[in-house]
């Protein structure tokens with residue numbers, strides 16, 4: 001009963017999310033109460049000073065003034081500090097998105113999306129689907145701030161990617177390659193004879209390009225492999241440089 005199991009998993013997930021949200025909101029509630037009590041105390045001190053109370057020291061009043069006029073709150077939010085001056089806390093309470101967006105020098109709409117996206121270990125993720133019709137494989141692009149999120153979104157919207165199962169088929173049936181493989185071929189073209197580390201390439205990717213006859217390897221004296229394009233590999237690089245994505249139309 002996979003449907004039932006999926007439904008149960010989804011329900012569990014929902015209740016876990018609700019518990020986390022409850023925890024967060026009750027923590028926020030308790031912190032608000034503390035801050036409000038502290039500020040109310042400051043107000044009472046200033047009121048008593050106005051009534052002529054001689055017991056309040058000048059140093060204490062100066063400290064309150066320094067805190068409220070020159071102090072700020074550092075808010076650790078998703079891997080970065082956002083500093084909000086005490087004087088502008090009200091603006092922050094009213095519209096944290098506007099101030100956060102200013103801090104990152106980004107429009108409010110993407111900042112709101114960043115603020116709402118799920119993070120795992122401080123990283124957000126977006127996925128690129130396999131370009132083969134009907135395939136549900138995806139590969140993940142991670143991002144750590146709103147700017148990286150925008151770059152990942154732009155990449156996810158246009159990137160062509162084939163999963164491990166479909167990349168050979170895509171090449172054989174339509175001469176189609178994923179963008180990361182075209183980029184790797186271009187790097188080999190620009191830096192022939194480099195090893196995998198210099199090319200920032202993974203073994204599975206060089207293995208694949210060798211298997212479809214676009215790349216060839218030779219053993220260097222240091223026993224590391226160096227890579228060169230084959231004639232077919234050269235043709236691909238020249239084709240894609242003049243007419244990008246000739247056969248790799250995104251479905």
Ligand SMILES: [Zn+2]
Nearest residue numbers: 130135163166
């Ligand atoms: Zn696939």
